[in-house]
Amino acid sequence: MRGQGIDFTTFYETERDGMARSLLVIGGDAEAARDAVAEAFGRAYERWPRVASMDSPGGWVYRVALNELRRRLRRRALESRWLRRQRLDSIPPPDVDPELWDAVAALPRRQREAVVLRYVGDLTERDVAGVLGISEGAASAALVAGRRRLAERLTDRKEANAP
Amino acid sequence: MTAVEDRLRDLRRSVSPPDLPTTDQVAQRAAHRRHRRRALRVVSLLTVLALVPLIVGRLTGDGDDGRVVSAGPRDALATVRAAVGRTSAAGSYEIDLDTTMTQSGPTYRFTGHAIVNLDPYAMVSETNNPSLGAITTHVNSTHVWQLGGATVGYGPGTPGLSLADYSSQVVGTLGRGPGALAMISLASRGGYLNLEEEAVATAAPAGTGTVGDVPVIYFDVSIDVTRLADAPNLSDIQRQTIAAALPLLEDSGYSGTSERVGVDDTGYVREINSTTNFDDGSSTVRHSVLSNFGCAPKVYMPNETPPTATEPGRCDTTTTGSASSAASPTTTGSPSTAASPSTTTAPPGDSEASCGTSPYFGPAPGWEIVRSGASATAANIPLGPNTRSGDAPWDTVERLEETDVLLYAMFWPAGNADLPLRELPLSLDDAQPGGLEGQPDNIYADRLLAQVEGWNIDLLVFYGGGDPRGVPPMPPEPSAEIRATAQEQLGRLGVPPAC
Numbered sequence: 136m137r138g139q140g141i142d143f144t145t146f147y148e149t150e151r152d153g154m155a156r157s158l159l160v161i162g163g164d165a166e167a168a169r170d171a172v173a174e175a176f177g178r179a180y181e182r183w184p185r186v187a188s189m190d191s192p193g194g195w196v197y198r199v200a201l202n203e204l205r206r207r208l209r210r211r212a213l214e215s216r217w218l219r220r221q222r223l224d225s226i227p228p229p230d231v232d233p234e235l236w237d238a239v240a241a242l243p244r245r246q247r248e249a250v251v252l253r254y255v256g257d258l259t260e261r262d263v264a265g266v267l268g269i270s271e272g273a274a275s276a277a278l279v280a281g282r283r284r285l286a287e288r289l290t291d292r293k294e295a296n297a298p
Numbered sequence: 299m300t301a302v303e304d305r306l307r308d309l310r311r312s313v314s315p316p317d318l319p320t321t322d323q324v325a326q327r328a329a330h331r332r333h334r335r336r337a338l339r340v341v342s343l344l345t346v347l348a349l350v351p352l353i354v355g356r357l358t359g360d361g362d363d364g365r366v367v368s369a370g371p372r373d374a375l376a377t378v379r380a381a382v383g384r385t386s387a388a389g390s391y392e393i394d395l396d397t398t399m400t401q402s403g404p405t406y407r408f409t410g411h412a413i414v415n416l417d418p419y420a421m422v423s424e425t426n427n428p429s430l431g432a433i434t435t436h437v438n439s440t441h442v443w444q445l446g447g448a449t450v451g452y453g454p455g456t457p458g459l460s461l462a463d464y465s466s467q468v469v470g471t472l473g474r475g476p477g478a479l480a481m482i483s484l485a486s487r488g489g490y491l492n493l494e495e496e497a498v499a500t501a502a503p504a505g506t507g508t509v510g511d512v513p514v515i516y517f518d519v520s521i522d523v524t525r526l527a528d529a530p531n532l533s534d535i536q537r538q539t540i541a542a543a544l545p546l547l548e549d550s551g552y553s554g555t556s557e558r559v560g561v562d563d564t565g566y567v568r569e570i571n572s573t574t575n576f577d578d579g580s581s582t583v584r585h586s587v588l589s590n591f592g593c594a595p596k597v598y599m600p601n602e603t604p605p606t607a608t609e610p611g612r613c614d615t616t617t618t619g620s621a622s623s624a625a626s627p628t629t630t631g632s633p634s635t636a637a638s639p640s641t642t643t644a645p646p647g648d649s650e651a652s653c654g655t656s657p658y659f660g661p662a663p664g665w666e667i668v669r670s671g672a673s674a675t676a677a678n679i680p681l682g683p684n685t686r687s688g689d690a691p692w693d694t695v696e697r698l699e700e701t702d703v704l705l706y707a708m709f710w711p712a713g714n715a716d717l718p719l720r721e722l723p724l725s726l727d728d729a730q731p732g733g734l735e736g737q738p739d740n741i742y743a744d745r746l747l748a749q750v751e752g753w754n755i756d757l758l759v760f761y762g763g764g765d766p767r768g769v770p771p772m773p774p775e776p777s778a779e780i781r782a783t784a785q786e787q788l789g790r791l792g793v794p795p796a797c
Contacts, residue, residue, distance in 0.1 A: 143321070147321050147324060151318050152315040153315075155315035156310065159315065159316060169318060172318060173318065173319050174327075206739075209737070228313055230314075231312045232312070235305050235309060253306075254307055254309070255306065255309055255310045285306075286302045289302065
């Protein structure tokens with residue numbers, strides 16, 4: 136996340152895949168994730184000297200990308216009127232455990248974002264808090280609650296599927 | 299490291315990122331955005347240049363069909379007088395008030411909300427003052443009831459305090475000039491507006507603007523309050539009260555009231571900014587925003603008993619508060635003023651409680667409500683078309699500003715997957731921060747799940763106040779005051795038993 140002194144190309148190539156991966160898991164929509172990441176890095180490119188001087192250029196781009204993703208999903212949700220869904224239905228990518236994919240999708244938004252940023256994006260708790268714009272305590276609480284929910288859901292599934 | 303963490307980290311390894319643009323493509327995208335912004339600026343400038351002649355044309359055109367399409371100097375006076383007449387003819391309206399009275403001693407500022415009925419004349423206002431607290435005032439053509447401040451007019455068998463007797467108390471509190479002006483306001487029909495056709499002395503166009511989302515044409519108007527006593531349909535007591543107050547006004551060096559009046563294109567007075575200065579240095583500055591013309595709730599005096607059955611709606615049977623055609627400004631509806639005294643409106647009737655009727659929000663001044671088959675919505679700003687067509691109220695949620703709140707309850711009959719059993723009134727203390735996919739990022743939301751009377755209820759309370767232009771747009775925690783406002787409306791959630 137820390138990137139002072141690096142050029143944009145290096146920054147982009149270092150950060151883009153992890154960010155795109157996280158946004159894909161958060162939103163379940165590869166196209167929205169790709170566009171959101173491209174949009175966020177485009178904005179970073181426009182003001183790179185300022186972004187590069189920030190404590191966490193990656194955090195800034197993550198926040199912009201996450202907002203952009205939410206905006207795109209919101210528009211999609213409005214168009215589809217799938218109002219009760221926490222995340223648009225999506226087919227898990229190949230090689231991804233569908234049970235885990237569904238369990239993450241079923242998390243409330245904040246918990247889902249926190250968990251994915253922490254474990255898929257490999258951000259620190261402090262950076263998760265910064266990206267989500269919440270306190271470290273709140274980020275920690277969301278992570279704990281998200282992990283607990285995931286554990287419950289994955290355990291329930293396993294028990295339900297047991298012979 | 300737990301198993302869940304391990305599996306999540308596996309997810310990182312197994313998820314392939316989508317195809318992403320190259321660095322050059324990102325740079326091109328940024329350049330494209332710069333060009334687009336530049337083009338937008340040019341288009342905006344051209345649009346403004348094109349609109350100027352149109353606006354000038356409207357300001358110098360002629361009226362048609364009673365709608366205000368002109369504001370030329372030659373017919374400004376006629377336009378303002380017609381607007382005052384049209385507003386009175388609506389029969390009812392609501393006013394958001396902000397009044398500051400300055401004198402040699404303390405300065406009094408009152409903010410609040412009033413509902414005005416004109417046939418027969420009846421008004422209730424709820425105002426707040428930092429030193430006097432909340433004051434509820436009921437006025438009809440003869441009597442006054444004031445609750446809070448110095449409570450008057452209440453008691454067993456008390457028909458209220460005569461307007462004439464009330465005068466001396468008001469003058470004693472506010473001072474001669476502002477007090478006399480307040481009494482004239484109370485005694486004249488129109489609810490603090492001091493606006494009768496007869497009293498409009500001069501008017502001149504003063505540009506255009508918007509009140510909330512409603513475009514208005516402004517006029518600078520001078521008012522001759524001495525003519526208010528000549529208005530028709532006043533009671534003897536009202537005339538006497540105005541007549542008694544006029545000498546006090548003169549003694550205080552009253553030289554007239556100047557007002558800026560906003561008239562919308564349907565011919566209603568939407569906004570009034572008035573300033574009255576006195577020779578002794580005291581002054582009264584009043585900002586009034588009008589809404590809900592012809593659709594304001596029926597006002598009952600404290601010595602009257604509202605009917606127990608639901609009255610036929612004055613406009614839309616499912617809507618109270620601001621009329622849909624009359625968008626009220628987003629500055630309205632401060633929490634304390636949105637509250638209604640219990641005697642102000644008729645409560646929902648017993649018929650609402652019949653089996654098979656879906657949950658609903660009860661009406662209250664300053665609130666607009668809509669009920670559909672699967673949801674009920676209440677907001678202290680005008681609701682957008684989404685709600686009326688049965689969709690989620692995103693078009694209203696996006697407009698929420700500070701002190702604005704919207705309650706959206708979705709419900710379905712309880713079944714296998716039931717929500718937590720709760721009792722009415724539901725409490726926001728049981729709510730959790732939450733929201734729905736699709737809500738604007740700058741909007742804070744509480745979510746409350748409940749099972750009541752055989753209904754599963756998924757309630758969302760959206761609070762305004764976040765900056766949508768922030769990067770990222772951050773939703774602020776709602777204040778205790780705005781939460782109290784939401785709780786008050788939540789208390790009006792009616793849940794008839796499911797069949």
